[in-house]
Amino acid sequence: MTQKKKRKKIKRTPFWIKVIISLFLIVIISGGIAAYRLYHAIYQPNIFLGERRTTHIFIPTGSNFNDVKAILYENGMIINTNTFEWLAEKKNYKNLVKPGRYLIHEDMGNNELINLLRSGNQDPVRLTFNNIRTKEELAGSIARQIEADSVSIIRLFKNTEFLSKYNLTSETAKLLFIPNTYEFFWNTSAEQLFERMNREFNSFWNEERLRKAQNINLSPLEVGTLASIVQSETSRPGEFSKVAGVYINRLNRNMPLQADPTVIFAVGDFSIRRVLNRHLEIDSPYNTYKYAGLPPGPINLPEMRVLDGVLNYQKHEYLFFCARDDFSGYHAFARTYSQHLANARRYQNALNQRRIMR
Known part of the structure; x- marks a missing residue:
C-alpha cells in the first residue's frame, strides 16, 4: 500500500466575511476622515490677521448676521467662510448677534470665535x-x-x-x-x-468733599467752575490751592474775579496769549471783568487734583496774582493793587520783549 503525502487543508475565508471586513474598514476610515474634518471645522484656527496677532472687531448696535459676515469677510479675517457659516448655523448665532467691541486673535477657531460673539463678552x-x-x-x-x-x-x-x-x-x-x-x-x-x-x-463727591465745599459756601458745581478757572491759570500743582485762595478771597469780598481765561473762553479764540482791553469789552456772562461772581459754568474740565486744590485752598491775604516775567509758569502774588501793577508791568514788558502782542 503506497503512502500518500498528507496535505494540510488551507481554510479559505468566505467571500461574504471579506466584504463585511472591507466595509467595516471603509466605515472606520471614512468616519475618521469625517471626524477629522469636523474637528478641523470646529476647533482649528480659522482667523487670518496678517502680521498682527490680535485685533478688535466692532459690531454696531442693530447688526444682523449678514452685517457680521461683512465685517469679518471684508477685512479678510476668515480663512474658510463655509465652515464658519456652517457652525454659526449649528450654534444658532444668526439669532444671537450682540453688538460690541470684541478682541480676536489669530489662533481662534470657529467655535471659540462664535462662542465669543454669541456671549457678548466684550473687551472694554x-x-x-x-x-x-x-x-x-x-x-x-x-x-x-x-x-x-x-x-x-x-x-x-x-x-x-x-x-x-x-x-x-x-x-x-x-x-x-x-x-x-x-x-x-x-x-x-x-x-x-x-x-x-x-x-x-x-x-x-463723597461726604468729606461735600463738607469742605459747604465750608467755603460753594456747591459742588460751583467748586468745579472755580477749579476750571484755577486750572486755566496755572499748570503748577503747587499753586492750585494758592490761586484758589485768591479767588475765594475775592468772592468773599464781592470783588469781580477778573480772570483772563474766562475772557478768552468768552471770546472763543484759544490762541490768545495776551488779553487786550478790546477783549475785556465782550458782553458775556463768562467775562469776569464785567460780571461779578462765578461764570455760569466751567471753562474746561477740571482734574481731580485741581478740584481738591480748591477744596483745600490756602488761607492767605492775597487778592491778585500775575504770571512771572521769567515764563516759568509760576506766579507773583500781591496783597495790594499797587503791588499787583508792578508785577503786571514786569510781565507785560517781558511779553513785549518776546513780541507777544496777542
Whole structure:
C-alpha cells in the first residue's frame, strides 16, 4: 500500500466575511476622515490677521448676521467662510448677534470665535478725556472712543429736560465729566454715558468733599467752575490751592474775579496769549471783568487734583496774582493793587520783549 503525502487543508475565508471586513474598514476610515474634518471645522484656527496677532472687531448696535459676515469677510479675517457659516448655523448665532467691541486673535477657531460673539463678552474701552474746553470738543473726543456719535451726545448737552434730572444746566453739564480713565463697553449710548458719569460724579463727591465745599459756601458745581478757572491759570500743582485762595478771597469780598481765561473762553479764540482791553469789552456772562461772581459754568474740565486744590485752598491775604516775567509758569502774588501793577508791568514788558502782542 503506497503512502500518500498528507496535505494540510488551507481554510479559505468566505467571500461574504471579506466584504463585511472591507466595509467595516471603509466605515472606520471614512468616519475618521469625517471626524477629522469636523474637528478641523470646529476647533482649528480659522482667523487670518496678517502680521498682527490680535485685533478688535466692532459690531454696531442693530447688526444682523449678514452685517457680521461683512465685517469679518471684508477685512479678510476668515480663512474658510463655509465652515464658519456652517457652525454659526449649528450654534444658532444668526439669532444671537450682540453688538460690541470684541478682541480676536489669530489662533481662534470657529467655535471659540462664535462662542465669543454669541456671549457678548466684550473687551472694554478705556475711555479718557482731558484738555477739553467746550462741549463740542468733549462730545467729539468721546465719540471717537465709543459707538455713540457726537451729535447724540451734543443733543443731550442741550436738552434741558434731560439734564434737569441730574440737577444740571447746559452750562454746567460738562462738570459730570471729571477727567480720568473709565472702562466702558464700546456700544454705550449717549444716555448710558451720562448715567454712568453721573454715578462717577457722585462717587467723587463723597461726604468729606461735600463738607469742605459747604465750608467755603460753594456747591459742588460751583467748586468745579472755580477749579476750571484755577486750572486755566496755572499748570503748577503747587499753586492750585494758592490761586484758589485768591479767588475765594475775592468772592468773599464781592470783588469781580477778573480772570483772563474766562475772557478768552468768552471770546472763543484759544490762541490768545495776551488779553487786550478790546477783549475785556465782550458782553458775556463768562467775562469776569464785567460780571461779578462765578461764570455760569466751567471753562474746561477740571482734574481731580485741581478740584481738591480748591477744596483745600490756602488761607492767605492775597487778592491778585500775575504770571512771572521769567515764563516759568509760576506766579507773583500781591496783597495790594499797587503791588499787583508792578508785577503786571514786569510781565507785560517781558511779553513785549518776546513780541507777544496777542
